[in-house]
Each structure stands twice: as C-alpha cells, then as structure tokens.
Amino acid sequence: MQLMRLGRPGAERPVVRLDENRYADVSGVVRDFDGAFFDDGGLDSLPDIVTAAPVHEFGDERVGPPIARPHQILCIGLNYSDHAAETGAAVPAEPILFTKSPNTLVGPRDGIRQPRGSTKLDWEVELGIVIGKRASYLDDHAAARDAIAGWVLVNDVSEREFQIERSGQWSKGKSAETFNPAGPVLVTADELSDVSALDMWLDVNGERRQTGTTATMVFDPYEIVRYLSQFMVLEPGDLINTGTPPGVGMGMKPPVYLKPGDVVTLGIAGLGEQRSEVLPPR
The missing domain is CATH 3.90.850.10 (Fumarylacetoacetase-like, C-terminal domain)
Known part of the structure; x- marks a missing residue:
C-alpha cells in the first residue's frame, strides 16, 4: 500500500493512494499514520479499512508528509x-x-x-x-x-x-x-x-x-x-x-x-x- 496524508499543516488526514488519480479516505477509522497506528498493528487492518472507505479523486489539496511527526x-x-x-x-x-x-x-x-x-x-x-x-x-x-x-x-x-x-x-x-x-x-x-x-x-x-x-x-x-x-x-x-x-x-x-x-x-x-x-x- 501507499500511505499519504492530505490537508493543511497540523490538520492532515490519512489516506491510501489507489492510483495516480484516486485515493481512499481512511480518516473516518484511522486517526493518523503515527506511532500509535503502527504500534497497534494498523498496517495489518488497513486493507479491510480501505475496502470500505470512500474513494475520491486527487485535487489541489496540499500533500503533507506521509507520517505524523515521529518520536525521532x-x-x-x-x-x-x-x-x-x-x-x-x-x-x-x-x-x-x-x-x-x-x-x-x-x-x-x-x-x-x-x-x-x-x-x-x-x-x-x-x-x-x-x-x-x-x-x-x-x-x-x-x-x-x-x-x-x-x-x-x-x-x-x-x-x-x-x-x-x-x-x-x-x-x-x-x-x-x-x-x-x-x-x-x-x-x-x-x-x-x-x-x-x-x-x-x-x-x-x-x-x-x-x-x-x-x-x-x-x-x-x-x-x-x-x-x-x-x-x-x-x-x-x-x-x-x-x-x-x-x-x-x-x-x-x-x-x-x-x-x-x-x-x-x-x-x-x-x-x-x-x-x-x-x-x-x-
């Protein structure tokens, strides 16, 4: 999978890139791609979440770093x-x-x-x-x-x-x-x-x-x-x-x-x- 975060600085939401034009918005289930997400086995559950997530086309929205601010x-x-x-x-x-x-x-x-x-x-x-x-x-x-x-x-x-x-x-x-x-x-x-x-x-x-x-x-x-x-x-x-x-x-x-x-x-x-x-x- 390809994880991304979209939105203004400090308010990015997690999404999964499906192809060049579309992404699945998983922010309704996943709070962020941060340490807690990875620690809780979020990658293992993400495929099922993506299947049920709404799909959108990319626009001109800012692309943030794909992970939240790390511990180090x-x-x-x-x-x-x-x-x-x-x-x-x-x-x-x-x-x-x-x-x-x-x-x-x-x-x-x-x-x-x-x-x-x-x-x-x-x-x-x-x-x-x-x-x-x-x-x-x-x-x-x-x-x-x-x-x-x-x-x-x-x-x-x-x-x-x-x-x-x-x-x-x-x-x-x-x-x-x-x-x-x-x-x-x-x-x-x-x-x-x-x-x-x-x-x-x-x-x-x-x-x-x-x-x-x-x-x-x-x-x-x-x-x-x-x-x-x-x-x-x-x-x-x-x-x-x-x-x-x-x-x-x-x-x-x-x-x-x-x-x-x-x-x-x-x-x-x-x-x-x-x-x-x-x-x-x-």
Whole structure:
C-alpha cells in the first residue's frame, strides 16, 4: 500500500493512494499514520479499512508528509561509498549516526526555509526507513526487516557551515525548520520488498545534480536498523534517513549552494517525486 496524508499543516488526514488519480479516505477509522497506528498493528487492518472507505479523486489539496511527526529522526552520514569519495572522507567502518529535530518534517511540495545567517544550504536525496514496531537489540537482518513498516523519499536538507564550521554536533546544521521534506507516499515494505538497487536523482533549477543508486550504500537498510537497535530503542513511526549518493553542493568544485528562489526536484524509483522552492529567511 501507499500511505499519504492530505490537508493543511497540523490538520492532515490519512489516506491510501489507489492510483495516480484516486485515493481512499481512511480518516473516518484511522486517526493518523503515527506511532500509535503502527504500534497497534494498523498496517495489518488497513486493507479491510480501505475496502470500505470512500474513494475520491486527487485535487489541489496540499500533500503533507506521509507520517505524523515521529518520536525521532535518525540519520546516517557518509553511507554511500561514492559520496564519501567526493567529500574526501574515508568510508566509515561503522554507521555514522546523527539526529535531526522531528519538527523538521514537512511535505514533499512545501518550501525549504533558508535559516538566518545561512550561506551554505545544501541538498541530499535519501531513502527513508519508517519503523513499524518497537525494536531493541535486534539479532539479525531478518529481525530488522520485520521491524520496518515501509520506505519514503526524503531530502536531508543541510546547512554546511552550521554543520561543519560552527563546531559541535552535525545536528545543528540539519535541524532548521523545513529541513526534512518527506513523501509523497510511504510505500509499505510488503509492496516494495527489495530496495537494494533503487535509482535516485535530484535536480536544482532543472539541472541534474545527483544521480545514484541505493546499490552503493555502505550499510544497507537492514544493517542500519539492526545496528541502531544496539544503542537505542526504535519506536513505531520513527524515521531513519539512510544517506545520500554523490552530487551534493558541498562536493562540487567550486561548491554550489541553494539560494531563495531555487527549485529542488528529486525522486527515487517507486517512491515518487518532490518539488520544493527555497524560501528566504524569516
């Protein structure tokens, strides 16, 4: 299935995408696609709910992120061998973990707000993992696979000066408002069972910047989930951003960064596309 949320920010309602033109509105039964929904086995009951739900055609209504604000957003750095090479960094021996503020989550067509004082605003197309059940100390990849609810397209927007040059943790270069566009859909794990070689791309103002594939991941999604569960409890609805392929602005020679008015479009095979305009600071 393909889960979506429609409506204005803070008032999205859960729906299930049926095809390019239609969706089933499940908001009469399901409160939201949040941690409680996944924890209560909502995915198992959703097919029966969809069968009885009213069907509508898509209009011009805003598309929100396909999950409600998660308990946490976890991110993996330098997880593509070719991206590590473009930054001049060594391929990590273990996953590099940083966190992103959960309130960065926005929809796939919402604007990206440049922070005050930002001069190095960058883009990163990534595969996102949504956790489907509480997980800790997972033994193997099979257990990790069982803990995954599905997959989502994300843009791990970054402010490189804040991230690298201002000392401290990467999180402060990753956590400004609007820094995690997600969606348009969450594709459940049963519908997309193999994510080992998904094509990925990102354009800025119509010019191709990133072309990659999940095949060059250093640590695959199942190893990431297993690994993280050794250090923390993963909660239903948590989002994990798994890293980006080469072509980020920081890696260009000379570096190129986003500015207000720029339009970023991106996609991953089977997970849809995003379009975000860069907005000036407040």
